[in-house]
Amino acid sequence: MIDGLNSLDLEKPDRLVTHSWLSYSFQRHPLRYNARFELVFQTANQAGVLNPITATMASEIEGWSSVDSTLRGPVESRLAAGEHLVAWMVSDIDEQRQYRMSLLALSQHRFFCSTHAEVRDWPLAEIDKLRTKDRGGLGTLELLGTDRRLGFWHYTIAQGPAALVVGDRFEDLKAGRDARKQIEEDDVPEGEESESPPNTLALFRLWQFARPHAFWMFIAFVLSLAATVAAVETAKVIRPLTNLLYSYQSREVTSLSGSEWYLGVMLAGAAVAWILSWGQGAILAWVSERVTADLRNRTYSHLQKLSLEYFGGKRTGDLMSRISSDSDRLTQFLSDSIVDFSANSILLVVVAVALFQENLPLAFVTLLPFPFIVWLMYYSRDKLQVGFQAGSRAWANMTSVLADTIPGIRVVKAFAQEEREIERFRTANETVVVANNRVNSLWTFFWPLITFLNALGVFVVWAYGVRLVLHRAPDFDVGALTAFVVLSGMFYSKLEMMSRMVNASQRAATSAQRIFEILDRVSNVPEPARPVIVGKLRGDLEFRHVGFRYGNRKVIKDFSLKVQAGEMIGLVGHTGAGKSTLINLVCRFFDVAEGAILADGVDIRSYKIEQYRRNVGIVLQDPFLFYGTIAENIAYGRPEATRDEIMNAARAARAHEFILQLADGYDSLVGERGQSLSGGERQRISIARALLIDPRILILDEATSALDSTTERQIQEALQNLVRGRTTIAIAHRLSTLRQANRIMVIERGRLVEIGTHDELLAIDGAYAELHRAQQELTRDIGW
Amino acid sequence: MIENLASLNFRKDAWGQLVLIRPDGTEHSGVEPVRCFPLSDPERSIALLDSDGKELANLPDLSVLNPSARAALQQELEEREFAPVIQRITTTSTPNPPCQWQVVTDRGTTSFQLESEDDIRRLGTDGAVIADSHGIRYKIPDITRLDGHSQKIIRRLI
Ligand SMILES: Nc1ncnc2c1ncn2[C@@H]1O[C@H](COP(=O)(O)OP(=O)(O)O)[C@@H](O)[C@H]1O
Numbered sequence: 053m054i055d056g057l058n059s060l061d062l063e064k065p066d067r068l069v070t071h072s073w074l075s076y077s078f079q080r081h082p083l084r085y086n087a088r089f090e091l092v093f094q095t096a097n098q099a100g101v102l103n104p105i106t107a108t109m110a111s112e113i114e115g116w117s118s119v120d121s122t123l124r125g126p127v128e129s130r131l132a133a134g135e136h137l138v139a140w141m142v143s144d145i146d147e148q149r150q151y152r153m154s155l156l157a158l159s160q161h162r163f164f165c166s167t168h169a170e171v172r173d174w175p176l177a178e179i180d181k182l183r184t185k186d187r188g189g190l191g192t193l194e195l196l197g198t199d200r201r202l203g204f205w206h207y208t209i210a211q212g213p214a215a216l217v218v219g220d221r222f223e224d225l226k227a228g229r230d231a232r233k234q235i236e237e238d239d240v241p242e243g244e245e246s247e248s249p250p251n252t253l254a255l256f257r258l259w260q261f262a263r264p265h266a267f268w269m270f271i272a273f274v275l276s277l278a279a280t281v282a283a284v285e286t287a288k289v290i291r292p293l294t295n296l297l298y299s300y301q302s303r304e305v306t307s308l309s310g311s312e313w314y315l316g317v318m319l320a321g322a323a324v325a326w327i328l329s330w331g332q333g334a335i336l337a338w339v340s341e342r343v344t345a346d347l348r349n350r351t352y353s354h355l356q357k358l359s360l361e362y363f364g365g366k367r368t369g370d371l372m373s374r375i376s377s378d379s380d381r382l383t384q385f386l387s388d389s390i391v392d393f394s395a396n397s398i399l400l401v402v403v404a405v406a407l408f409q410e411n412l413p414l415a416f417v418t419l420l421p422f423p424f425i426v427w428l429m430y431y432s433r434d435k436l437q438v439g440f441q442a443g444s445r446a447w448a449n450m451t452s453v454l455a456d457t458i459p460g461i462r463v464v465k466a467f468a469q470e471e472r473e474i475e476r477f478r479t480a481n482e483t484v485v486v487a488n489n490r491v492n493s494l495w496t497f498f499w500p501l502i503t504f505l506n507a508l509g510v511f512v513v514w515a516y517g518v519r520l521v522l523h524r525a526p527d528f529d530v531g532a533l534t535a536f537v538v539l540s541g542m543f544y545s546k547l548e549m550m551s552r553m554v555n556a557s558q559r560a561a562t563s564a565q566r567i568f569e570i571l572d573r574v575s576n577v578p579e580p581a582r583p584v585i586v587g588k589l590r591g592d593l594e595f596r597h598v599g600f601r602y603g604n605r606k607v608i609k610d611f612s613l614k615v616q617a618g619e620m621i622g623l624v625g626h627t628g629a630g631k632s633t634l635i636n637l638v639c640r641f642f643d644v645a646e647g648a649i650l651a652d653g654v655d656i657r658s659y660k661i662e663q664y665r666r667n668v669g670i671v672l673q674d675p676f677l678f679y680g681t682i683a684e685n686i687a688y689g690r691p692e693a694t695r696d697e698i699m700n701a702a703r704a705a706r707a708h709e710f711i712l713q714l715a716d717g718y719d720s721l722v723g724e725r726g727q728s729l730s731g732g733e734r735q736r737i738s739i740a741r742a743l744l745i746d747p748r749i750l751i752l753d754e755a756t757s758a759l760d761s762t763t764e765r766q767i768q769e770a771l772q773n774l775v776r777g778r779t780t781i782a783i784a785h786r787l788s789t790l791r792q793a794n795r796i797m798v799i800e801r802g803r804l805v806e807i808g809t810h811d812e813l814l815a816i817d818g819a820y821a822e823l824h825r826a827q828q829e830l831t832r833d834i835g836w
Numbered sequence: 837m838i839e840n841l842a843s844l845n846f847r848k849d850a851w852g853q854l855v856l857i858r859p860d861g862t863e864h865s866g867v868e869p870v871r872c873f874p875l876s877d878p879e880r881s882i883a884l885l886d887s888d889g890k891e892l893a894n895l896p897d898l899s900v901l902n903p904s905a906r907a908a909l910q911q912e913l914e915e916r917e918f919a920p921v922i923q924r925i926t927t928t929s930t931p932n933p934p935c936q937w938q939v940v941t942d943r944g945t946t947s948f949q950l951e952s953e954d955d956i957r958r959l960g961t962d963g964a965v966i967a968d969s970h971g972i973r974y975k976i977p978d979i980t981r982l983d984g985h986s987q988k989i990i991r992r993l994i
């Protein structure tokens with residue numbers, strides 16, 4: 053019996069409960085499951101001729117072969133001829149809530165569960181419902197019979213989409229629906245591929261920003277190389293000069309002729325080194341300023357493109373300190389330290405070569421402490437990095453306190469909590485001190501130790517040189533010793549500078565890593581890979597089984613609705629019902645976790661975000677104005693708007709008159725976040741702002757909640773003209789606001805519970821009627 | 837709200853749902869116990885919600901219940917909680933987030949994606965709670981009791 057779909061014996065079809073959609077938001081890692089579950093209903097044979105389908109059919113479900121064969125095998129061997137699997141999932145947590153795998157699979161006749169111990173199965177006829185629920189990240193699939201629960205399995209949310217498909221296919225089988233159509237509907241537009249972050253050290257990744265300036269960096273490098281060679285070559289006159297002076301003093305020679313030449317070489321060498329390092333310093337300072345400015349720009353523009361979800365979990369102060377003070381630290385490192393580092397490491401090599409040329413055994417002795425110092429630097433590096441991370445974090449924490457309390461200063465004052473905020477800042481500041489002290493104490497220990505070892509290096513030269521002179525070693529004289537001392541002094545002083553680099557580079561690496569953390573974040577609202585070009589939308593909207601969750605809290609559940617272009621929909625429901633969330637989805641501030649929202653019949657994820665948002669005007673619950681003039685704020689979405697257009701929008705929003713009352717009219721500054729305006733005034737400006745872009749879809753999220761009834765009525769009259777021909781979704785608590793709405797929908801806990809005109813809803817006497825009654829009573833009571 | 841907490845009783849129905857039996861014998865099925873302060877004070881203030889999310893009772897702690905009811909509720913709470921306790925951090929893909937952690941927990945070994953250091957929350961002086969990219973929470977009751985390697989990994993992030 054293959055075409056079992058139509059002949060499935062449904063014992064109690066009336067008991068079928070509509071499938072509850074799981075809303076899994078894979079906000080951070082959008083999992084796309086559509087491709088994985090290829091259905092096999094095409095094998096259902098209408099002519100009733102048996103198709104030779106074998107158990108190997110199972111392997112045709114994508115991903116099936118990746119399942120552990122000890123789980124998969126027993127299920128395959130149980131399949132009857134003609135039976136094939138339509139969906140499967142892995143339950144990765146067992147009944148005792150331990151991590152252990154079992155496999156759940158659905159064929160057209162049975163539901164299987166395969167653990168490592170056994171395989172069980174239930175005929176579909178015995179199963180009334182497959183229910184999925186989830187709580188705190190733990191999902192549960194329940195197999196419900198008509199009179200009891202047959203079984204349940206847990207899974208982590210990563211398995212959620214698969215669980216959803218299993219539930220879906222079960223519904224399809226029960227309803228005898230053709231599931232192939234369903235698959236097409238589920239097709240999710242593919243998001244743009246984002247390259248995975250390279251897994252290298254943060255400092256090396258700075259190279260991608262430095263590459264455009266590679267030429268200048270190369271020039272700087274050549275200059276520093278030349279300066280180094282000049283310094284070393286100059287040191288070569290030390291030996292003959294010293295010997296000359298020595299001979300003159302011991303009266304072996306009577307004239308100092310030639311010493312002018314040596315002195316001249318020294319002076320020239322110093323001058324050349326000066327000019328060269330000047331050029332190199334200037335170039336690198338410019339390059340490093342450029343590189344970090346580019347890095348800052350890239351970080352900020354990346355930040356702007358990240359979805360709201362990212363900002364929800366981030367503290368403003370932390371982000372600010374990453375972009376400002378961390379990048380500043382990088383500039384310092386790039387301009388000062390990297391210069392020193394490249395120059396010094398070249399110098400070390402050149403000096404070492406010079407030392408070896410002079411005297412082989414002495415050179416070996418001179419470099420004796422060198423490996424030890426390098427090891428010490430390496431060792432301290434690791435310790436320092438941890439310290440610097442703590443330091444950066446403490447700093448960000450302190451900035452966060454500022455970013456939190458300064459905008460909230462009115463609340464602080466209103467509740468007289470100044471002292472507490474001072475204390476909070478002091479504590480944060482103290483953590484900075486503690487973190488820095490830790491680094492400092494580490495560093496103040498390592499640094500003198502390294503200095504000591506460096507001095508030891510020079511000391512060894514003296515000691516060994518004295519021994520050589522004492523034993524009258526051939527080819528060695530006081531001049532050679534002096535030259536050696538100067539060279540080794542040069543070597544160790546550079547090494548000392550380099551060890552200071554350890555500190556700077558670790559600090560910079562920490563900062564670089566903090567910046568790259570932003571850059572590596574992928575937006576959860578990805579741009580489509582193959583965008584559908586759109587100019588002006590018509591304004592049809594359709595919600596198809598939309599589900600959404602914040603973290604692991606379900607907020608929107610199985611929401612379906614069709615809105616025609618030009619229709620005005622009123623949206624009512626208790627606070628927290630998910631109204632704002634729903635319109636966030638329409639605006640693509642977040643992406644739906646399942647189902648789809650279609651505008652003009654196309655999934656909104658297929659449009660380029662920017663083009664799509666041009667069509668959507670939104671007035672938010674808490675209107676945000678930017679620092680600037682009123683005119684600038686109204687024209688925010690369309691900076692090229694003319695003054696007349698701005699005024700017309702303001703008139704429509706009933707803002708014109710109050711704006712004219714202000715001292716500077718449309719040129720008045722509104723202050724940060726518009727704090728110099730009242731709540732109602734801000735709302736009216738934000739309505740004007742939304743109207744100015746002439747959107748096809750207008751969204752009003754309690755846009756008139758802060759207005760008095762008269763002003764609201766005026767705006768409504770104005771909106772009546774403006775709303776015409778636009779798709780409007782208006783959220784309101786005052787039901788009177790929604791008088792013009794074509795249809796009103798009532799949302800309760802993320803579900804659409806009622807929809808219809810005002811009269812229809814009153815007639816069915818449900819949730820809406822109740823709200824209506826409550827408001828009427830209130831109006832009567834207080835004469836509102 | 838129910839007053840006489842000591843005379844409350846619970847049972848499980850055939851559907852696996854928790855049923856609350858009031859002193860007068862009326863039943864509420866699909867009752868959910870919820871800890872009000874799951875992180876800071878999990879043992880106190882446990883609310884009982886009906887299937888609509890309305891609060892039926894709030895228990896100051898489990899000891900107010902009679903022994904059989906307490907056992908039933910304890911069992912139910914355990915069944916609905918999933919917060920593995922990290923015993924050892926085996927490896928991390930990179931020292932800094934975003935990274936993949938391989939951990940040994942009281943519920944077996946697993947791995948998860950840690951998105952950002954902000955997802956690690958301190959609890960008291962020595963405890964920590966880590967939320968992975970899917971919102972599953974992992975607990976570390978006392979960092980100082982972890983082995984040195986694990987401590988090092990976590991300390992650099994908090
Ligand atoms: N950014 C967010 N993160 C987590 N939860 C949220 C977020 N925004 C809203 N919620 C929760 O989602 C639910 C619906 O919120 P919302 O859509 O704003 O309700 P309303 O219907 O009042 O506009 C609320 O319970 C709220 O607590």
Ligand SMILES: [Mg+2]
Pocket residue numbers: 631632633673753
């Ligand atoms: Mg809202």
